Amino acid sequence: MFESLKAFPTDPILGISAAYAADASTDKVDVGVGVYRDETGQTPVMKAVRLATARVAAAETTKSYLPTSGNAGFNRAITELVLGLSHPAVVEGRAVTLQTPGGCGALRLAADLVHLVAPLSPVALSAPTWPNHPALLGGAGLTTVAYPYYDAVSRTLRFDAMLAFLETLPPGAVLLLQPSCHNPTGADLAPAQWEELIALVKRRSLLPLLDLAYQGLGEGLEADVHWLRRMTAEVPECLVTVSCSKNFGLYRERTGAVIYVGRSPVETQAVHTNLMMLARRMYSMPPDHGAALVATIWADAELRAAWQQELDGMRERLARLRRELATALAASLPGQEYSFIAAQRGMFSLLGLAPGVVEALRRDHHVYCAPDSRINIAGLSGIGIERLVAALVRLT
Numbered sequence: 152m153f154e155s156l157k158a159f160p161t162d163p164i165l166g167i168s169a170a171y172a173a174d175a176s177t178d179k180v181d182v183g184v185g186v187y188r189d190e191t192g193q194t195p196v197m198k199a200v201r202l203a204t205a206r207v208a209a210a211e212t213t214k215s216y217l218p219t220s221g222n223a224g225f226n227r228a229i230t231e232l233v234l235g236l237s238h239p240a241v242v243e244g245r246a247v248t249l250q251t252p253g254g255c256g257a258l259r260l261a262a263d264l265v266h267l268v269a270p271l272s273p274v275a276l277s278a279p280t281w282p283n284h285p286a287l288l289g290g291a292g293l294t295t296v297a298y299p300y301y302d303a304v305s306r307t308l309r310f311d312a313m314l315a316f317l318e319t320l321p322p323g324a325v326l327l328l329q330p331s332c333h334n335p336t337g338a339d340l341a342p343a344q345w346e347e348l349i350a351l352v353k354r355r356s357l358l359p360l361l362d363l364a365y366q367g368l369g370e371g372l373e374a375d376v377h378w379l380r381r382m383t384a385e386v387p388e389c390l391v392t393v394s395c396s397k398n399f400g401l402y403r404e405r406t407g408a409v410i411y412v413g414r415s416p417v418e419t420q421a422v423h424t425n426l427m428m429l430a431r432r433m434y435s436m437p438p439d440h441g442a443a444l445v446a447t448i449w450a451d452a453e454l455r456a457a458w459q460q461e462l463d464g465m466r467e468r469l470a471r472l473r474r475e476l477a478t479a480l481a482a483s484l485p486g487q488e489y490s491f492i493a494a495q496r497g498m499f500s501l502l503g504l505a506p507g508v509v510e511a512l513r514r515d516h517h518v519y520c521a522p523d524s525r526i527n528i529a530g531l532s533g534i535g536i537e538r539l540v541a542a543l544v545r546l547t
């Protein structure tokens with residue numbers, strides 16, 4: 152049956168990890184896949200996660216099924232973390248959160264929900280965006296279109312072009328936005344731009360799909376969802392997808408959620424049951440472990456404080472690495488402009504390098520960034536900055 156299948160190309164991001172692992176060089180630098188790394192280059196298990204793991208294991212009495220909507224304590228925690236308990240939709244019972252297998256599972260479920268009612272609605276994605284966005288949403292049968300977002304050569308947002316493009320979308324089109332720490336550019340909208348965008352979304356009746364994968368790694372837990380909360384409070388309907396991979400370090404536990412905010416509790420309840428139907432058809436229910444850890448951390452003041460403190464440290468370290476890299480580049484490449492790296496937030500910046508330079512970085516200098524020249528700032532621990540800068544001096 153499957154004779155006609157040709158080998159499928161390696162994933163552009165996950166493939167970098169495999170290539171890095173296969174490189175025998177002792178000077179190699181991994182700034183590819185978006186995982187947090189500490190000074191030793193490890194992706195650590197967070198302290199609060201370790202403590203919660205012991206508690207969950209000790210308290211667990213069964214491995215029986217979860218409901219299709221997942222772990223109820225986790226769903227409450229995510230609602231509070233992302234929307235906050237004073238959000239009008241939460242107060243009025245117009246918001247619902249459903250645990251999913253990671254942020255990818257959330258995106259797929261959100262896409263399936265859109266496809267159920269509006270299969271022809273286009274989904275607008277930023278150019279550039281995370282390569283798995285078009286794959287996931289297109290894989291659910293939706294058509295994706297690209298809106299101008301960032302110019303990698305001038306290192307600036309293309310906000311006017313973005314608005315002009317969004318004006319051409321039909322009502323009901325889905326607009327995927329990243330509320331903070333934009334992947335792959337590291338460039339987020341300014342407050343005045345968010346205001347303008349919210350007005351446009353309302354006027355053009357677009358459906359925002361807010362993909363939140365880095366809460367806490369940009370400016371802070373609250374600051375990173377400021378505009379998400381504004382948007383979800385002002386538009387009649389909205390979807391949010393959440394990942395706990397980076398801010399809880401739960402990557403392989405596949406811990407995420409989809410949030411729907413609707414016009415009325417009745418409408419929200421109807422969407423909730425349809426999300427459960429779609430989940431049941433696809434994977435039945437999400438895995439419990441990561442969600443149980445998040446729920447345990449959230450419910451315990453000491454664990455929550457320890458988690459926040461470690462997350463604050465991760466965010467501050469990313470900001471420091473950004474400053475150090477920008478300073479080192481300014482010193483070694485005086486004619487080139489790299490100050491944008493220090494001004495951006497989160498895990499990524501886009502260096503704006505030609506594909507040939509990306510290839511030479513890997514082949515000749517053992518520096519592994521994403522094919523679009525996105526670097527993971529956290530991967531620059533130890534002497535990573537020195538090695539990256541030395542390679543760029545040779546190549547640019």
Ligand code: LMR
Nearest residue numbers: 164183184185186281334
């Ligand atoms: C990334 O962008 O590198 C991460 O979100 C990992 C992934 O799944 O691509």
